[in-house]
Amino acid sequence: xxxxxxxxxxxxxxxxxxxxxxxxxxxxxxxxxxxxxxxxxxxxxxxxxxxxxxxxxxxxxxxxxxxxxxxxxxxxxxxxxxxxxxxxxxxxxxxxxxxxxxxxxxxxxxxxxxxxxxxxxxxxxxxxxxxxxxxxxxxxxxxxxxxxxxxxxxxxxxxxxxxxxxxxxxxxxxxxxxxxxxxxxxxxxxxxxxxxxxxxxxxxxxxxxxxxxxxxxxxxxxxxxxxxxxxxxxxxxxxxxxxxxxxxxxxxxxxxxxxxxxxxxxxxxxxxxxxxxxxxxxxxxxxxxxxxxxxxxxxxxxxxxxxxxxxxxxxxxxxxxxxxxxxxxxxxxxxxxxxxxxxxxxxxxxxxxxxxxxxxxxxxxxxxxxxxxxxxxxxxxxxxxxx
Amino acid sequence: xxxxxxxxxxxxxxxxxxxxxxxxxxxxxxxxxxxxxxxxxxxxxxxxxxxxxxxxxxxxxxxxxxxxxxxxxxxxxxxxxxxxxxxxxxxxxxxxxxxxxxxxxxxxxxxxxxxxxxxxxxxxxxxxxxxxxxxxxxxxxxxxxxxxxxxxxxxxxxxxxxxxxxxxxxxxxxxxxxxxxxxxxxxxxxxxxxxxxxxxxxxxxxxxxxxxxxxxxxxxxxxxxxxxxxxxxxxxxxxxxxxxxxxxxxxxxxxxxxxxxxxxxxxxxxxxxxxxxxxxxxxxxxxxxxx
Ligand SMILES: Nc1ncnc2c1ncn2[C@@H]1O[C@H](COP(=O)(O)OP(=O)(O)OP(=O)(O)O)[C@@H](O)[C@H]1O
Ligand SMILES: [Mg+2]
Numbered sequence: 001x002x003x004x005x006x007x008x009x010x011x012x013x014x015x016x017x018x019x020x021x022x023x024x025x026x027x028x029x030x031x032x033x034x035x036x037x038x039x040x041x042x043x044x045x046x047x048x049x050x051x052x053x054x055x056x057x058x059x060x061x062x063x064x065x066x067x068x069x070x071x072x073x074x075x076x077x078x079x080x081x082x083x084x085x086x087x088x089x090x091x092x093x094x095x096x097x098x099x100x101x102x103x104x105x106x107x108x109x110x111x112x113x114x115x116x117x118x119x120x121x122x123x124x125x126x127x128x129x130x131x132x133x134x135x136x137x138x139x140x141x142x143x144x145x146x147x148x149x150x151x152x153x154x155x156x157x158x159x160x161x162x163x164x165x166x167x168x169x170x171x172x173x174x175x176x177x178x179x180x181x182x183x184x185x186x187x188x189x190x191x192x193x194x195x196x197x198x199x200x201x202x203x204x205x206x207x208x209x210x211x212x213x214x215x216x217x218x219x220x221x222x223x224x225x226x227x228x229x230x231x232x233x234x235x236x237x238x239x240x241x242x243x244x245x246x247x248x249x250x251x252x253x254x255x256x257x258x259x260x261x262x263x264x265x266x267x268x269x270x271x272x273x274x275x276x277x278x279x280x281x282x283x284x285x286x287x288x289x290x291x292x293x294x295x296x297x298x299x300x301x302x303x304x305x306x307x308x309x310x311x312x313x314x315x316x317x318x319x320x321x322x323x324x325x326x327x328x329x330x331x332x333x334x335x336x337x338x339x340x341x342x343x344x345x346x347x348x349x350x351x352x353x354x355x356x357x358x359x360x361x362x363x364x365x366x367x368x369x370x371x372x373x374x375x376x377x378x379x380x381x382x383x384x385x386x387x
Numbered sequence: 388x389x390x391x392x393x394x395x396x397x398x399x400x401x402x403x404x405x406x407x408x409x410x411x412x413x414x415x416x417x418x419x420x421x422x423x424x425x426x427x428x429x430x431x432x433x434x435x436x437x438x439x440x441x442x443x444x445x446x447x448x449x450x451x452x453x454x455x456x457x458x459x460x461x462x463x464x465x466x467x468x469x470x471x472x473x474x475x476x477x478x479x480x481x482x483x484x485x486x487x488x489x490x491x492x493x494x495x496x497x498x499x500x501x502x503x504x505x506x507x508x509x510x511x512x513x514x515x516x517x518x519x520x521x522x523x524x525x526x527x528x529x530x531x532x533x534x535x536x537x538x539x540x541x542x543x544x545x546x547x548x549x550x551x552x553x554x555x556x557x558x559x560x561x562x563x564x565x566x567x568x569x570x571x572x573x574x575x576x577x578x579x580x581x582x583x584x585x586x587x588x589x590x591x592x593x594x595x596x597x598x599x600x601x602x603x604x605x606x607x608x609x610x611x612x613x614x615x616x617x618x619x620x621x622x623x624x625x626x627x628x629x630x631x632x633x634x635x636x637x638x639x640x641x642x643x644x645x646x647x648x649x650x651x652x653x654x655x656x657x658x659x660x661x662x663x664x665x666x667x668x669x670x671x672x673x674x675x676x677x678x
Pocket of ligand 1: 464470471
């Protein structure tokens with residue numbers, strides 16, 4: 001065969017087109033990576049300061065007076081440095097530990113937000129004298145930045161230095177437990193019925209189309225549904241874990257049904273035929289053979305659905321879970337807030353120090369989501385079999 | 388028993404052999420044996436069986452008697468309805484949407500399309516082996532033990548162990564898997580898997596075993612093992628087998644049915660069907676003119 005110049009030109013053109021296409025792909029990928037990198041760097045840089053919190057070393061005098069007016073227990077010069085939130089819990093501590101009465105204690109007390117921001121080199125409203133005092137105390141080792149345990153052990157607060165993520169973390173876990181308990185059995189059973197039992201007719205087709213549509217419905221609509229059905233009709237109290245869990249459950253349900261159906265459909269028919277041919281009933285076939293084989297896929301879909309739900313805020317806005325709720329729920333009927341709602345609330349606060357708390361909250365939420373997604377990927381790779 | 392006492396001869400020695408006709412050894416039945424088979428009970432039969440998938444008719448007035456403790460083979464070109472007919476005997480066609488059946492199918496004289504009949508019970512009495520081995524993705528042991536367990540056929544672990552061993556021995560698989568009963572059945576070779584499926588089918592002591600091209604996915608050695616197995620099982624079970632392999636039909640089947648486009652064209656003892664067919668279509672198929 002002759003390789004004439006026209007042929008060579010065509011070849012060159014083909015290779016050029018191929019290189020160009022590869023170039024586009026790499027550009028796309030690189031853009032995504034740059035955005036991701038910028039996003040993560042920004043979040044991490046913003047979040048890091050929130051990992052530390054300023055503390056002052058004080059000598060506290062427990063007496064009759066400080067039991068009523070906690071600020072009476074500290075030296076007057078320190079009065080402006082110690083967080084009012086810290087002082088507020090002193091009376092309770094004294095009630096719980098009566099033996100404290102009449103003693104003095106050297107302790108690290110939570111500093112005010114202003115001091116905290118000053119130590120972190122951020123904008124603050126400390127006066128010249130207060131700044132000088134803070135500098136002297138740092139030099140003397142009586143003022144320091146320590147790991148911010150409070151952030152992970154307390155709930156929300158109107159005082160930035162007191163605000164923590166714990167309540168919303170517990171709230172999220174409770175809501176997720178309910179979501180799972182509600183959506184998983186219902187979703188799997190629906191999928192099993194549709195895939196293994198339901199006859200193929202107009203009605204089931206209609207149901208199928210509707211389920212697929214439900215998965216595409218904007219999440220805020222599910223909030224309205226939850227408000228109308230669970231709160232207004234069934235009388236579930238607003239802002240509660242129960243209301244949140246049920247609403248999230250309804251929202252996750254279509255995702256679970258769809259992924260469970262896909263997982264069931266991936267089980268080859270020969271398994272079903274084998275089981276039925278040896279006299280298994282349909283339910284035995286499903287429970288002993290098909291469902292166990294589909295389970296990894298079902299779980300993967302469920303976890304991904306839950307990872308979506310854990311980051312969802314809009315529906316909770318409607319049912320009153322985006323609110324100032326400082327306490328962690330203890331039962332399913334307690335009012336609660338969840339991680340994304342907490343982040344949303346903080347993001348709207350005017351104080352500068354909430355910015356880093358918001359960023360740290362986002363990191364915690366992302367960690368939770370990435371962990372869930374990684375679990376899903378692991379399950380899929382570990383248990384997916386090929387026929 | 389009959390197979391051992393009957394004389395074997397090559398088809399070439401058979402009068403009426405046409406050139407190009409099946410070049411294989413078959414076990415011709417003697418006149419007495421054929422006479423004796425007339426007294427053999429009928430395990431299953433169809434009368435005027437018609438079947439439609441949607442609007443397409445797939446089976447046309449099929450009448451067939453399947454004799455107890457005999458191997459009956461179904462041959463015919465692809466798509467002629469062999470599998471469909473076989474699946475009528477354990478109502479596996481129920482799984483297909485839009486299927487319509489007319490006419491009678493009887494097993495042990497009982498109409499199996501009777502709405503009051505418990506199809507689960509029916510299937511527990513009839514074993515089925517599929518074209519592609521389909522062991523459950525569970526241990527070898529569990530593959531065999533599953534059906535006896537759901538039917539409540541055994542009490543206790545010891546009885547189950549015995550049953551598993553017996554079934555595997557009958558299927559000629561015991562020696563190969565005895566030391567690894569807890570490995571997945573899907574990890575066996577294709578031929579072993581198919582014998583596992585046969586062991587699985589016979590574990591519940593079915594009266595009738597339906598085999599749909601059980602050896603078509605296997606190499607000649609594995610095929611030979613399956614065929615030997617079928618010949619052995621014949622004494623205790625009734626076997627209906629679909630095959631594309633005419634030699635195989637000739638080797639294992641006592642009776643053979645030739646199907647064409649949904650009709651049962653000819654049904655006779657295997658030797659007669661191959662060597663002295665009544666119908667031109669049978670002869671054309673057996674000599675490889677179509678199919
Ligand atoms: N589930 C089904 N739905 C609709 N038509 C079907 C279905 N199963 C089989 N058929 C049709 O019925 C006819 C007979 O099929 P069947 O599987 O019984 O043939 P076969 O003789 O077993 O063929 P092969 O030797 O290729 O296995 C074919 O024309 C096939 O297309
Ligand atoms: Mg077939």
